[in-house]
Amino acid sequence: MAGKEYVCMMRLHSDIPQDRVEKVLDEFQGPLYQRPPVRSSVKRRLRIRTVYYNRFIEMDERNVLFKVGCEAGTYIRKLCYDIGEVLGCGAHMQELRRTRVGPFIEDESLVTLHDISYLFSRWKETKDETILRKFVYPMEKALQLIPKINVRDSAVDALCHGAHLTAPGVLSLESGIKIGDVVAVFTQKGEAVTIAEAAVSSENMLKMDHGFVAKTKRVLMPRGMYPKMWRSNQ
Amino acid sequence: MQETKEPWEITRSLVVKAEEETNPHYGHRPEERPIKEHMRFGIINVDKPAGPSSHEVTAWLKRILSLESAGHGGTLEA
Numbered sequence: 001m002a003g004k005e006y007v008c009m010m011r012l013h014s015d016i017p018q019d020r021v022e023k024v025l026d027e028f029q030g031p032l033y034q035r036p037p038v039r040s041s042v043k044r045r046l047r048i049r050t051v052y053y054n055r056f057i058e059m060d061e062r063n064v065l066f067k068v069g070c071e072a073g074t075y076i077r078k079l080c081y082d083i084g085e086v087l088g089c090g091a092h093m094q095e096l097r098r099t100r101v102g103p104f105i106e107d108e109s110l111v112t113l114h115d116i117s118y119l120f121s122r123w124k125e126t127k128d129e130t131i132l133r134k135f136v137y138p139m140e141k142a143l144q145l146i147p148k149i150n151v152r153d154s155a156v157d158a159l160c161h162g163a164h165l166t167a168p169g170v171l172s173l174e175s176g177i178k179i180g181d182v183v184a185v186f187t188q189k190g191e192a193v194t195i196a197e198a199a200v201s202s203e204n205m206l207k208m209d210h211g212f213v214a215k216t217k218r219v220l221m222p223r224g225m226y227p228k229m230w231r232s233n234q
Numbered sequence: 235m236q237e238t239k240e241p242w243e244i245t246r247s248l249v250v251k252a253e254e255e256t257n258p259h260y261g262h263r264p265e266e267r268p269i270k271e272h273m274r275f276g277i278i279n280v281d282k283p284a285g286p287s288s289h290e291v292t293a294w295l296k297r298i299l300s301l302e303s304a305g306h307g308g309t310l311e312a
Contacts, residue, residue, distance in 0.1 A: 003241040050238050052238055102242070110280075111280060112281045113282070116278070116280070116295070116299075132273065136272065136278055138265065138275065139277050148248075152252075152254050153257055156261075171251060171252050171254055174249070176246050188254070188255075189261050205251075226260045227260060
């Protein structure tokens with residue numbers, strides 16, 4: 001699940017000195033207990049979510065601006081409420097803006113609906129495809145943070161049909177993969193083939209010469225892009 | 235004090251097990267995808283305004299960009 005980052009404006013319910021606010025913000029880092037609010041689509045059981053960091057930005061009377069990096073499923077509203085409890089005065093989340101979801105951040109890739117409208121008109125006028133490519137990215141961008149396994153051309157079509165990945169198909173892989181990790185399987189050209197679940201660790205994937213290394217969970221590449229080269233048993 | 239590293243700061247190294255050439259006749263490098271395929275398998279980072287729902291925005295995008303299918307990866311409900 002994608003990590004997130006937000007800029008949040010929290011409103012305190014009474015005046016608190018800045019150094020106390022900064023100290024408490026700093027304490028609310030690491031794994032936290034949270035129960036989803038009444039208004040949520042998930043089951044309301046107590047669960048642990050990790051706040052990677054809280055970074056105080058500035059404060060103006062009772063308004064506190066801070067940046068928070070956290071695990072998916074962390075309720076910032078609840079974070080503000082809990083910070084208010086520890087400060088003793090109470091607090092609530094006044095405003096929130098997400099500044100990161102997984103690999104997507106506020107950079108030149110971020111476009112408003114106005115931007116999209118404008119760029120699309122320009123494309124229609126000029127027929128210049130590079131205009132579309134300025135704001136539409138290859139889907140592979142979404143997989144940037146997922147550990148990768150690169151495979152031979154001969155392995156691709158079977159994977160497109162839902163076959164699981166076996167050791168002989170593997171050409172290279174990223175370090176640090178553990179059993180159960182979500183991995184992305186790529187061709188030598190950098191095209192995403194499947195999303196899979198690692199059946200063995202990176203180290204074992206390198207050592208094995210046969211057997212399953214990853215269970216295919218989702219096929220991304222259409223069938224037939226790579227030819228059928230299913231090897232016969234040797 | 236920060237305890238856990240954020241996922242986007244994790245660095246990994248690529249370990250090569252075997253080498254093999256890829257046939258240029260099959261597939262395309264993502265940057266070189268023909269435009270139709272690029273749009274079909276593309277992703278847009280949308281700064282969605284607070285008013286419309288992500289479903290409405292997706293429907294609007296499908297219409298404007300003449301896309302056969304489009305989905306959204308979730309938004310912020312504040």
